[in-house]
Amino acid sequence: MALADVCGLKTNQLKNSFLSDFGGSSTHLLDDALTSTTNFTVPYGIDPVESLKEFTNPKSDVKIHFDHGTTTLAFKFQHGVIVAVDSRATAGPSIESQTVKKVIEINPYLLGTMAGGAADCAYWERVLARQCRIYELRNKERISVAAASKLLANIVYNYKGMGLSMGTMICGWDKRGPGLYYVDSDGERMSNNIYSVGSGSVYAYGVLDSGYRYDLSVEEAIDLGRRSIYHATHRDAYSGGVVNLYHMKESGWEFISQTDVFDLHYQYKAEKEKK
Amino acid sequence: MSILEYNGAAIIAMKGRDCVAIASDRRFGIQAQTVSTNFQKIFEMGPRLYIGLPGLATDVQTVHQRLQFRLNLYELRENRRIKPKTFLSMVSNLLYERRFGPYFVEPVIAGLDPKTFEPFIASMDLIGCPMVTDDFVVSGTCSEQMYGMCESVWEPNMDPQELFESISQALLNAVDRDAVSGWGGIVHIIEKDQVTTTELKGRMD
Numbered sequence: 001m002a003l004a005d006v007c008g009l010k011t012n013q014l015k016n017s018f019l020s021d022f023g024g025s026s027t028h029l030l031d032d033a034l035t036s037t038t039n040f041t042v043p044y045g046i047d048p049v050e051s052l053k054e055f056t057n058p059k060s061d062v063k064i065h066f067d068h069g070t071t072t073l074a075f076k077f078q079h080g081v082i083v084a085v086d087s088r089a090t091a092g093p094s095i096e097s098q099t100v101k102k103v104i105e106i107n108p109y110l111l112g113t114m115a116g117g118a119a120d121c122a123y124w125e126r127v128l129a130r131q132c133r134i135y136e137l138r139n140k141e142r143i144s145v146a147a148a149s150k151l152l153a154n155i156v157y158n159y160k161g162m163g164l165s166m167g168t169m170i171c172g173w174d175k176r177g178p179g180l181y182y183v184d185s186d187g188e189r190m191s192n193n194i195y196s197v198g199s200g201s202v203y204a205y206g207v208l209d210s211g212y213r214y215d216l217s218v219e220e221a222i223d224l225g226r227r228s229i230y231h232a233t234h235r236d237a238y239s240g241g242v243v244n245l246y247h248m249k250e251s252g253w254e255f256i257s258q259t260d261v262f263d264l265h266y267q268y269k270a271e272k273e274k275k
Numbered sequence: 276m277s278i279l280e281y282n283g284a285a286i287i288a289m290k291g292r293d294c295v296a297i298a299s300d301r302r303f304g305i306q307a308q309t310v311s312t313n314f315q316k317i318f319e320m321g322p323r324l325y326i327g328l329p330g331l332a333t334d335v336q337t338v339h340q341r342l343q344f345r346l347n348l349y350e351l352r353e354n355r356r357i358k359p360k361t362f363l364s365m366v367s368n369l370l371y372e373r374r375f376g377p378y379f380v381e382p383v384i385a386g387l388d389p390k391t392f393e394p395f396i397a398s399m400d401l402i403g404c405p406m407v408t409d410d411f412v413v414s415g416t417c418s419e420q421m422y423g424m425c426e427s428v429w430e431p432n433m434d435p436q437e438l439f440e441s442i443s444q445a446l447l448n449a450v451d452r453d454a455v456s457g458w459g460g461i462v463h464i465i466e467k468d469q470v471t472t473t474e475l476k477g478r479m480d
Binding site for chain 2: 236
């Protein structure tokens with residue numbers, strides 16, 4: 001760290017005792033990401049992967065059940081990235097909330113989506129926001145979407161096997177144009193033009209794939225995103241509530257609309273009957 | 276996932292003044308996937324006698340068909356329409372016959388006596404234990420939610436319009452808190468001289 005070196009601060013004091021049992025650290029950048037998690041309290045001398053297995057083993061009595069009931073989608077097109085999500089949270093068959101915010105505003109030009117464990121997504125994307133800000137201060141320029149998604153992927157990879165549940169899409173606009181990366185708690189990180197995550201993603205993909213073109217207009221793209229989420233909420237029991245829609249432009253993201261799928265259903269039905 | 280939650284359903288029956296109402300959701304789903312939004316769960320067993328069957332969809336249809344068979348024979352032998360209370364015992368018997376390999380349905384019965392037109396509602400568990408009440412009965416995956424709604428909106432001696440409003444609100448708001456039931460609703464208001472069937476406009480998510 002530049003300032004730390006200038007001040008003569010010894011960085012090994014800041015090394016995270018949680019991971020020091022693994023012996024030896026890796027790169028500087030990774031160290032940085034790791035020291036941001038010094039606030040996790042874990043007993044000494046235990047292997048976290050082994051002891052946390054009980055929380056992920058389906059046969060165990062204490063398995064933490066994460067509901068992946070959700071539909072989130074994002075796609076790149078000529079005018080940027082459209083991000084659309086539903087807003088339902090379920091615990092088994094019971095609907096706990098219809099007003100969950102599944103788009104996380106990392107900073108004015110980066111968005112992250114939430115699927116899997118809500119706490120995991122919200123927390124780690126906030127850690128990512130901190131890391132992106134530090135990058136900005138050090139390098140006097142915005143972080144690229146590729147770098148931001150890689151930071152997140154590398155952070156969660158350290159916790160692989162410990163039961164984190166997160167399936168997120170990092171969306172932004174950088175020097176290379178619109179950016180969209182899929183990152184999950186297994187350590188997967190991929191880039192493509194269209195992604196949909198969650199139990200309702202299969203339905204969203206159907207609608208998205210049949211209507212997608214790179215040269216859509218902004219209105220057509222917004223309609224496609226909204227329609228895809230609606231169809232997923234109609235067929236998937238674990239998705240529903242409202243459609244929250246964002247548009248990622250060169251100047252940053254813009255929140256477009258929040259539409260109740262109840263209204264969308266009868267609106268689309270009326271449109272069909274008019275034809 | 277429990278067998279009774281595999282398909283998902285919600286049924287309510289309520290008693291009013293000289294009338295009864297029975298309502299159900301319309302979803303047919305296979306776990307998370309919704310396959311159809313016009314699945315019949317309430318069956319007419321007589322001009323003023325209806326049975327609602329929530330639970331495993333295959334058993335919903337089989338129990339209805341076997342019950343219809345028994346009821347037809349009853350009406351041929353007795354040469355009259357069955358009373359709701361007797362019908363309750365008939366359903367109970369059908370279910371208890373399968374005590375050690377039950378049908379996964381928990382029926383709800385609503386009707387008026389064929390001679391006196393007295394209102395009658397009842398429900399049963401999956402092995403045929405009957406329960407007759409004076410206010411309302413609920414059955415399905417969101418029974419807790421339905422109990423809460425019914426306790427709030429039910430009052431004694433409601434006329435058919437008030438009863439329709441109460442049962443519809445109870446059903447719609449209960450299924451909106453259940454992921455595996457809903458996708459529309461249907462209500463039958465059974466009075467002495469007519470049966471009014473209405474489809475409810477509900478959330479389709």
